[in-house]
Amino acid sequence: MKLDYTTFVRSAPGRFIAGKTGLPQPTDLPRYEDRAEPILGPVLVLGTSDETERIAEQLLAWDGDVRRHGDDLDRIGTIVVVLDEIATPTDTSSILRGLPAAYKKMRVGGRIVTISRTADSPEPAVNAARAGVEGFVRTLAKEARKGTTANGIVVDDGVALTESSVIGALRFLLAAKSAFVSGQTLRVSAPGGGLPARWEAPLEGRTALVTGAARGIGASIARTLVRDGAKVIILDVPAAGSALADLANEIGAIPIQMDITAADAGRRIVDELTKRDLVLHVLVHNAGITRDKYYVNMDEERWNSVIDVNIAAQLRINDTLLDSDRVGEEFRLVSLASTSGIAGNAGQANYAYSKSAVMGMVAALAPILAERGGTANAVAPGFIETDMTHRIPPVQREIFRRSNSLKQGGLPVDVAETVSFLSSLPAGGCLGQTLRVCGQNLVGR
Amino acid sequence: MIGELVNHPRRAAILGGNRIPFARAGKAYRNVSNQDMLTAALDGLVARFSLQGELLGDVAAGAVLKHAKDFNLTREAVLGSALDSRTPAIDLQRACATGLDGVALVANKIALGQIEVGIGGGVDSTSDAPIEVSGDLRAILHRANSARTTKDRLKALAAIRPSHLKPSAPSAAEVRTGLNMGQHQALSTERWNVTREEQDEIAFESHRRLAAAYEKGFFDDLMTGYQGLARDENLRESTMEKLASLKPAFGGPEGTMTAGNSTPLSDGASTVLIASEEWAERHGHQPLAYIRDVHTRSVDFTSGADLLSAPAYAAPEMLARNGLTLEDMDFVEIHEAFAATVVMILKAWEDEEFGRNELGLEGAFGTVPRDRLNVYGSSLAAGHPFAATGGRIVATLAKTLYEAGPGKLGLISICAAGGQGTVALLESAR
Numbered sequence: 001m002k003l004d005y006t007t008f009v010r011s012a013p014g015r016f017i018a019g020k021t022g023l024p025q026p027t028d029l030p031r032y033e034d035r036a037e038p039i040l041g042p043v044l045v046l047g048t049s050d051e052t053e054r055i056a057e058q059l060l061a062w063d064g065d066v067r068r069h070g071d072d073l074d075r076i077g078t079i080v081v082v083l084d085e086i087a088t089p090t091d092t093s094s095i096l097r098g099l100p101a102a103y104k105k106m107r108v109g110g111r112i113v114t115i116s117r118t119a120d121s122p123e124p125a126v127n128a129a130r131a132g133v134e135g136f137v138r139t140l141a142k143e144a145r146k147g148t149t150a151n152g153i154v155v156d157d158g159v160a161l162t163e164s165s166v167i168g169a170l171r172f173l174l175a176a177k178s179a180f181v182s183g184q185t186l187r188v189s190a191p192g193g194g195l196p197a198r199w200e201a202p203l204e205g206r207t208a209l210v211t212g213a214a215r216g217i218g219a220s221i222a223r224t225l226v227r228d229g230a231k232v233i234i235l236d237v238p239a240a241g242s243a244l245a246d247l248a249n250e251i252g253a254i255p256i257q258m259d260i261t262a263a264d265a266g267r268r269i270v271d272e273l274t275k276r277d278l279v280l281h282v283l284v285h286n287a288g289i290t291r292d293k294y295y296v297n298m299d300e301e302r303w304n305s306v307i308d309v310n311i312a313a314q315l316r317i318n319d320t321l322l323d324s325d326r327v328g329e330e331f332r333l334v335s336l337a338s339t340s341g342i343a344g345n346a347g348q349a350n351y352a353y354s355k356s357a358v359m360g361m362v363a364a365l366a367p368i369l370a371e372r373g374g375t376a377n378a379v380a381p382g383f384i385e386t387d388m389t390h391r392i393p394p395v396q397r398e399i400f401r402r403s404n405s406l407k408q409g410g411l412p413v414d415v416a417e418t419v420s421f422l423s424s425l426p427a428g429g430c431l432g433q434t435l436r437v438c439g440q441n442l443v444g445r
Numbered sequence: 446m447i448g449e450l451v452n453h454p455r456r457a458a459i460l461g462g463n464r465i466p467f468a469r470a471g472k473a474y475r476n477v478s479n480q481d482m483l484t485a486a487l488d489g490l491v492a493r494f495s496l497q498g499e500l501l502g503d504v505a506a507g508a509v510l511k512h513a514k515d516f517n518l519t520r521e522a523v524l525g526s527a528l529d530s531r532t533p534a535i536d537l538q539r540a541c542a543t544g545l546d547g548v549a550l551v552a553n554k555i556a557l558g559q560i561e562v563g564i565g566g567g568v569d570s571t572s573d574a575p576i577e578v579s580g581d582l583r584a585i586l587h588r589a590n591s592a593r594t595t596k597d598r599l600k601a602l603a604a605i606r607p608s609h610l611k612p613s614a615p616s617a618a619e620v621r622t623g624l625n626m627g628q629h630q631a632l633s634t635e636r637w638n639v640t641r642e643e644q645d646e647i648a649f650e651s652h653r654r655l656a657a658a659y660e661k662g663f664f665d666d667l668m669t670g671y672q673g674l675a676r677d678e679n680l681r682e683s684t685m686e687k688l689a690s691l692k693p694a695f696g697g698p699e700g701t702m703t704a705g706n707s708t709p710l711s712d713g714a715s716t717v718l719i720a721s722e723e724w725a726e727r728h729g730h731q732p733l734a735y736i737r738d739v740h741t742r743s744v745d746f747t748s749g750a751d752l753l754s755a756p757a758y759a760a761p762e763m764l765a766r767n768g769l770t771l772e773d774m775d776f777v778e779i780h781e782a783f784a785a786t787v788v789m790i791l792k793a794w795e796d797e798e799f800g801r802n803e804l805g806l807e808g809a810f811g812t813v814p815r816d817r818l819n820v821y822g823s824s825l826a827a828g829h830p831f832a833a834t835g836g837r838i839v840a841t842l843a844k845t846l847y848e849a850g851p852g853k854l855g856l857i858s859i860c861a862a863g864g865q866g867t868v869a870l871l872e873s874a875r
Contacts, residue, residue, distance in 0.1 A: 241670025242465070242485050248492035249527035255492045257665060257675075268662065277729075 026408035027147035030109040032417065035176040038199070040077030040111060041065035044102050046095055047082030047115075051161040055082055055115065058167060070102035077107045078174055083116040084161060086129040092136075103140070110148035112140055113173045115161060118154045118187060130154075134185055141183030141440045142405050149173075149182035149406075156189040159429065165192025168426020171199070177421065180382075180414035182405055183440030186430065193330040193373065193428030201229030202424040207278050207328070209233040209269070211260055212287030214240035216386040217336070219247050220412035221284055224420045226251040230282065235260070235269075260287055260313040266320025279328035282423040283321065285314045285335040285358075290388065295349040303350045310354035315361065322369075331374030332423045335362055336415075337434050339382045343443035355380070359434045366432030377422045377430050382438025385409045404439035457552035458725050458732030458874055462840020463490035464715035465671035467828035468678045470571040474712040477672065479508045479515060483522040483568040486714035486833075489669025490564065491527045494718055494730065500529035502560020505547040506716070507538045508568050509831035512575045518568075540861035541782065542741065543567045544715060544835020545869060549739035551719045556736075561724040565839075567832030568714035582609040619862065621747050626862065627707060627783070629752035631696030634785040636751070637792050644706040644784035645688040648825045650815075651781060652683045655822025663821060667840050679709050679828040706784035711828030715836030717843075732874035734843035734855070738763050739869045746864035753786045755866025756858035757793040761804045763868050769854070771811030776845055776855040778838045779813075781824040786860055791818075820845060835859060839869070846873035 042065040045056045059066045059080065070076055079102055086092055103112075119131035133152055140150035151173045155166055165188045172178055173186070196202040208225045212218040213234035222234045232253040236244045241257050248255040256272055258265055273280060288310045291302040314335060321327060340348050341355025358378050365376035383389060383400040389409070392400065401409045418437045421427055436444075465486050468474040474482060483506060491497060506519040515521070520534040539546045548565030555563065578586070582605065589601035618625045624632075634644075658664060659676055683705070693700035694707055725732050740763035744750035756779070764770060771777075771794065779787045793799045794810040804810055821841055824834055842855045853873040860866050 238665075238668070238670040238675035239673050241489060241668070241675070242672075245485075245489040245492035245669050249488055249497050252495065252497055254495065255669075257668075257670060262662075264662075268665070 026406060027108060027145075029147045029179040029406065029408075030176045031179055031411070031413060032175065032177045035109070038062045038171055039064040039174050040107060040109065042067055042073055042076055043078040043080065044068075044070040044073070044076050044098070045080045045082070046098060047084075048095055049082060049085040051084050052082040054162050055080060055170070058162075058170070062171070070098050070105070073102075073105060075107050076102050076105045076110065078111045079103070079113075080170070080174075081112070081114045082161070083114055083133055084155065086116070088125045089129045089132055091129060092132070106144070106146065106148045108146045109176065109179065110146070111174045112144070112148065112150040113170060114152040115166070115170070116152060116154055118156045118189070121157070137185065138183045138440070144182070144405065147179070147406065149178065151178070151181060151183070152185040154185050154187050156187070159188060159191055163188075163191040163429065164195045164426045165190060165429020167195065168192060168421070168424060169430070171426075172421040177417035180406065180410035180437050180439050181418060181435070184436050186435060187433055188429040189431050190370070190429045193425040196425055203282070203420065204229035206281040206423070207231045207233070208282035208284060208423060209235060209280055210284040210286055211235045214243040214247060216388060217381065217384060217412040217415050218286040220416040221286055221419050222247060222253055223251055224413060224416035225282070225284075225423065226253060228420050228424075230423075231278070233272075233278075236287070260317060261308045263316075265313065266317040269317065270320060270324045270326050273326040279326050280321070281328045281330065282332045282334070284419055284423070285333070287313075288336060288354075290348065290351050292347040292351065294347055298349060306350040307354050310351070311357040311361065314358070318365065327374075329373060330425055330428060331369060331372065332427065333362070333365060333369065333374065333376040334419050334422045335376070335378045337378040337380040339380050339436060339438050339441050339444055342380060342434075342436070343441075362434065363432040370431060373428070375422075375428055375431055377427070377432065378434040379415060379418050379422065380434050380436045380438065381410065381415045382436065382441040383409045384415060384437075385411055403443075404441045406439035408439065410437060410439055454558060455556055456722060456735045457555040457719050458722055459734045459736065459839065459843040459871070460718040460720055460725055460730045460732055461490070461494065462667050462715065462717040462836060462843070463493060464668055464833065464837050464840070465489070465713055466668060466674040466677050467711045467713035467830055467833070468672075468674060469828065470710035470712060473672050473674045473678055474570065475572040477570070478573055479511065479518060479568045479570050479714075480522050480525065482570065482671070482712065482714035483518065483566070484525040485669065485671050486566060486568065486716045487522055487526040487528065487564065490716045490718055492669070493666065497527045498529050499532075501532045501563050503551055503554060503563040504528075504532060504534040504566075505537055505550040505563065506534070506566040506568065507536045507543045507547060507832050508570075509538060509540055509543060510569055510571060510574045511538075538832070539741070539865060539867065540863060541780065541829070541831045541834055542859045542861040542865060542867035543832035544837070545739070545839065545857065545859050545867045546741070546835070548717050548719065548736070548835060548839050549867070549869065552736040552739070555719060555721050562718070562720035564716050564718055566714065566716035566836040567834070569830035569832045570712045571710040571830070572712050579609050579611060585609070619746070619752065626752065627695035627702060629746070630783045630785055631700055631702055633751040633753065633789050634696060634701060637789045639701065639785045639788045639792070641689070641701040643788045644701060645685055647781065647784035647787050648688055648706040649683055649685055651819065651822045651825040652680060653822070654820060655680055655826035656682070658821040663844070667844060677827045679711065680826050702783055702785055706825065708782055708824045708829035711830045713828060713830035713833040715833040715840065717836045717839050733847040734871045734874050737870040737872050738767055739867065741865060741867040743866070744864040750864060751789065752862075752864055753782055753860035753866075754789065754793065755864055756860050756868050757790045757799075757866075758803065759866045759868040760856060760858055761794075761806070761810050763870060764856070767870060769870070771813065773854055774813070774856045775817060775849060775853040776820060776842060777813045777818050778823065778842050778855065778857045779819060780834055780838065780859040781819070782829065782860055784825060790858065835867075839871075842871055846871055847875050849873060851875055
């Protein structure tokens with residue numbers, strides 16, 4: 001039998017021992033397949049602005065059991081706090097008055113989302129009021145139990161809360177799709193690319209390419225994009241050919257075997273798209289490798305190979321693709337970063353460099369793509385249960401799993417859901433961000 | 446009747462192919478079966494052409510080395526693939542021509558309007574070759590199997606003696622001569638005065654050209670990596686010096702055939718997608734080439750003919766009935782069973798006497814310029830999993846013709862055990 005804390009602690013004796021000794025008891029997080037409805041009810045909406053009403057109406061339109069007071073409720077599934085009009089830090093207390101009592105009643109897998117304005121006001125008091133929300137949300141996420149998450153949406157001045165990008169972000173953070181996203185703030189800086197015709201298939205009519213798709217997180221991304229209605233092209237190295245073909249046959253995707261570090265990889269992708277008469281709406285740079293070694297012992301080969309696959313190849317492919325006629329409307333580029341790239345990780349100097357570099361790449365790409373209606377963002381997974389992380393020694397692996405607010409590793413599908421959201425039309429307001437999928441890992445922001 | 450013009454009602458188009466990289470015997474694919482490999486080759490083709498759940502007209506494939514339990518090998522592979530499970534399949538076998546004959550069978554059905562689309566191919570594992578038990582042991586085991594009581598069964602099994610347990614390893618020997626293929630070719634090699642240098646040159650070019658093809662990505666859409674293998678395992682950097690240093694493997698100490706200029710034992714599988722033009726158009730696929738003709742004949746090697754020389758007769762016959770000559774061929778694929786086989790066939794075609802006496806021509810059949818011969822390498826470099834070779838060559842030549850452009854013609858020549866040879870004529874679909 002393999003050593004697995006999560007399985008043990010969910011067993012009857014495990015629960016007993018954990019309860020007596022105060023060991024962490026991770027909750028089974030409901031995913032989209034467990035809970036497809038967009039909102040876990042009842043929903044408590046707090047806020048005093050006019051926009052609060054618009055948000056409440058939106059939640060009602062999604063069949064939410066929406067309340068403005070939580071006193072007479074036994075259990076609460078979702079709390080949305082609208083703080084868009086706060087002008088001084090003292091404005092918050094009246095809005096948050098009912099929150100502590102409601103917070104105690106959260107159901108398993110509950111959701112808390114704040115909606116506030118981006119802290120870039122020249123007015124010190126206003127900016128202080130806005131900036132404070134971030135620390136508050138991160139703390140709510142840390143105190144949350146039973147798989148409840150807390151996240152914030154920060155909206156730039158000039159973007160109405162009724163814009164599709166705000167609606168899209170809200171819907172994602174309230175859904176079970178964001179199970180492993182917690183303690184994060186998602187910035188919405190533009191109106192966004194509209195709402196999908198059908199929420200059940202937000203990527204309908206869109207064509208996506210996923211690199212490194214034969215296994216693990218890449219395969220999960222491909223499956224999720226197909227589930228969400230996209231036509232998907234999956235790419236991986238020739239050696240992974242049969243796994244790629246099997247996945248292609250399972251989900252009806254188009255396989256391309258290619259080493260993305262080949263000098264002409266971009267051209268060959270363009271050729272393949274041309275041959276099949278396709279234009280690309282979504283590009284997911286998922287392919288990545290690790291070659292871990294303490295930096296003092298790291299040879300050039302280890303350094304170069306990681307840099308080449310994880311960032312240099314992406315830059316080359318982007319250049320060729322964006323110069324071609326194979327990029328469609330509302331283009332979405334999503335690249336996989338890592339919490340290692342945010343916080344650093346011993347033995348991963350090359351990997352951390354490449355993943356920080358990815359964040360830099362999307363930040364600079366975003367304004368370039370925005371000119372043609374596109375976006376570029378990154379997703380930074382924390383500890384995710386994959387073949388790659390299963391090679392970490394057991395004790396270390398357990399420590400990594402427990403060092404986040406949800407006390408467990410995430411699943412590939414958690415990363416995939418976030419990628420799918422950033423690939424969707426409403427994510428048009430997310431420009432150059434890195435969204436973490438880490439259960440609020442202790443390290444980094 | 447040989448020599449009559451074949452008139453196809455409609456054209457069978459090759460849409461593409463897929464093979465798994467060929468492995469050296471006992472290496473990368475030592476733990477997988479014929480069925481595993483054929484299923485993988487099918488699934489890669491299905492993935493590339495989005496054939497998931499498609500009901501095809503027929504799948505014709507086979508293996509030369511086949512376990513008795515694999516009597517329905519191709520059908521089982523279809524059932525294990527992502528194709529519609531109602532897709533029928535046939536197992537066939539004509540030694541090393543199996544793959545090409547599988548393609549021919551499907552193409553003919555399409556040409557006659559019996560089916561719209563199908564797959565031809567083949568697979569072979571020398572790593573998992575069947576090992577037979579002795580006749581005595583087989584008799585005992587059958588007796589034990591049909592015994593009604595445990596006692597009777599034990600009694601039957603008690604008859605086993607150590608001498609019964611000696612397995613009969615599979616042999617590549619011709620039943621009627623007792624000589625294996627290499628020994629046969631060694632006789633021909635000597636008769637045709639094929640030199641060591643001529644053979645090593647063929648082997649060297651095979652590796653060089655196959656490596657170059659991989660380099661330019663030629664196989665990207667013809668192959669699906671398998672068991673961690675992304676290239677043919679046999680392919681290596683070689684030099685004429687290295688090849689010249691190898692010891693003879695056939696023909697005694699003075700022999701010229703070595704492990705370098707003879708095909709290695711290999712494992713692998715290949716498939717080819719063939720369809721009517723209407724089907725291709727309806728499914729948005731551009732044909733690569735059309736199969737204009739296929740022809741098989743044999744030679745009587747029991748009376749002294751060269752065992753692997755049948756294609757030297759088959760190709761001239763096929764071209765003649767199509768009103769074509771060797772000079773009309775833009776590409777020629779001669780399967781490199783042994784480098785000496787290729788040289789022998791080329792010499793036969795260049796030989797005036799052979800042309801007059803054996804082919805009934807006025808002179809020599811013709812010369813194949815080396816730059817038209819096996820342009821992306823062949824069996825010596827890629828390996829030769831017997832029944833998988835035909836599909837490899839058909840798909841390679843079809844793509845070569847397509848890239849070369851309109852009106853280009855290509856000839857395939859494959860020799861097979863039993864003194865047989867199958868040849869095919871392909872025409873660019875662009």
